[in-house]
Each structure stands twice: as structure tokens, then as C-alpha cells.
Amino acid sequence: MFYNWSYTNRLAGRPTERVSGIYSRLEKEGCFHLFRNGWEVRGKDAEKFLDYILTNKSPPPGGVSSALMLTRKGNIFSPVELFHHDQFRSEYLLISDPERESRDINWMKRAASELQANVEISGVSEYLASLAIVGPKSRAVLEELTKSDLGFDQSAAKLMRLDAVPVLA
Known part of the structure; x- marks a missing residue:
């Protein structure tokens, strides 16, 4: 577990658990995010x-x-x-x-x-x-977000788009 300010000093009113839909989806698919x-x-x-x-x-x-x-x-x-x-x-x-x-x-x-x-x-x-998305189904999760070819080597960097956002993968 990584500890930093956001984990140890939650401001009043901030959620104490994940509320975004992406977190439950990543966990369901066996992915870990950093x-x-x-x-x-x-x-x-x-x-x-x-x-x-x-x-x-x-x-x-x-x-x-x-x-x-x-x-x-x-x-x-x-x-x-x-x-x-x-x-x-x-x-x-x-x-x-x-x-x-x-x-x-x-x-x-x-x-x-x-x-x-x-x-x-x-x-x-x-x-x-x-954002790092790793796990046995990480490429399947990414395939739904991009039209780019994901068949590149994991030790290579590639410019692509996730939905409408430019990324270096």
C-alpha cells in the first residue's frame, strides 16, 4: 500500500472509499492501478x-x-x-x-x-x-478505450489516444 497525504489526511467531506466507476471495473477485471x-x-x-x-x-x-x-x-x-x-x-x-x-x-x-x-x-x-493499469486483463480493458494497436512490446513507448486524450503508453 502506498501512503501519502491523500490517504492519511483526508479532508472533511471527502469520500473514504473509491466512488468512480473505473475503480470497480479495474478490480473486477483483475487490474491494479497506480x-x-x-x-x-x-x-x-x-x-x-x-x-x-x-x-x-x-x-x-x-x-x-x-x-x-x-x-x-x-x-x-x-x-x-x-x-x-x-x-x-x-x-x-x-x-x-x-x-x-x-x-x-x-x-x-x-x-x-x-x-x-x-x-x-x-x-x-x-x-x-x-496511470499504470496492470494485470491479466489490462489490455482487454484498454482495448475498449482506444482504436490504437496494443500489440507493441511492453518495453516500448508508443504515442496513442485513450478515447480523446493523447497518451504515451
């Missing part, structure tokens, strides 16, 4: 910078990989998902847990400054939402 936060890292040294702070090498354009963000001493700092945008060779999207957002971006900016890396790091959670 909401995550993200950052964009871009610039001439983006790949070199990410290879320094993450355990895995950066994926090729259009690829996705899981990695651990490390401290200078090699300790685990945070788990992340790394998306390499297919339209730019030096633009990456990192997704992590919401409760780590400010800590992670501060660490990345400090590491970039110490390395003197030519990168721009910006939070994208204000205008970009992340």
Missing part, C-alpha cells in the same frame, strides 16, 4: 547524466526501462521508470512515486550541477498525469 509523478530530462548530456544516476543504461529511442536512482555512494535512492521519447534523441521522461517527487528532483538537480551536465530537469506532474 498514480505516479514524473520529470523530464533533456539536453546534450541527458544520456550521460542518466547513465550516471541510474542503475540501468538509458533505453533506445522509443524504449522503456526500469531502474534505480542511486546516490553518489551507490545507495538506492528511488525506483523509477524511464521512457525515451521517440521524437527526440535527448529527451527522457522519468516516472516515480508521488511521495518522492520533491526529494528526487532536488537530488537530480544537485547531481547535474556537480557533474556540470548540460541538462534541463523539469517536473511534468502539473500537466502530465501517469
